[in-house]
Amino acid sequence: MTTYGQFCPVAKAMDVLDERWTLLVVRELLAGSTHFNELRRGNPRMSPALLAKRLRTLERAGVVRRTEDAGRPTYRLTRAGEALRPVVDALGAWGVRWISELGDEDLDPHLLFWDVRRTVPVAAWPPGPTAVEFHLDDVGRDVARWWLVVRSGDADLCDVDPGIEPAVVVRSGLRALTRVWRGDVSWDGALRAGDVELVGPAAVRREVPRWIGQSDLASVPRPAA
The missing domain is CATH 3.30.1050.10 (SCP2 sterol-binding domain)
Structure with a gap:
């Protein structure tokens, strides 16, 4: 993972969060998806390989915890991940207010x-x-x-x-x-x-x-x- 190489807390956060699709994976987890296929349905244009890669990155960063439920991988946000809820909500509200055009x-x-x-x-x-x-x-x-x-x-x-x-x-x-x-x-x-x-x-x-x-x-x- 490339970094900005800055001590600024915003830069440190973006080291983890600004890779393509990362915040949309977090959005799905915040919405209640816990399994790989559910996360894919919430991001239907994301490849399975890239989703797996982003989940591993979030797990290493302490944002996501992976467990096994009856042999099935389950993904849930950690306390640090849940703390992103107001960030994602604010981004959604900003997008609704200021980027209304739909291609x-x-x-x-x-x-x-x-x-x-x-x-x-x-x-x-x-x-x-x-x-x-x-x-x-x-x-x-x-x-x-x-x-x-x-x-x-x-x-x-x-x-x-x-x-x-x-x-x-x-x-x-x-x-x-x-x-x-x-x-x-x-x-x-x-x-x-x-x-x-x-x-x-x-x-x-x-x-x-x-x-x-x-x-x-x-x-x-x-x-x-």
């Missing part, structure tokens, strides 16, 4: 629905197994359909039909749904504009914004135009 390369359905799944307010959903189906109309057929399923108090993400009749179908483009999730536009605004369409009984359609919610950073105030 085509920033749009990824795998990451979008993985992020949605882990913050689903399951208590707001009906008590029995319930599915919401998503149709994306501006991506390839292999990534155009997704299902969010809540049962027994857990949320699951499927990219193949789970065999549960969906309570409602959400039709949208990937960019439009990503903007709703980020909080760039509200659910009501997207629905009124026709950028998002809900297909299903009226009573269920009214519940979808509450069932899905928005990103934890959606509430960050944007600067005035």
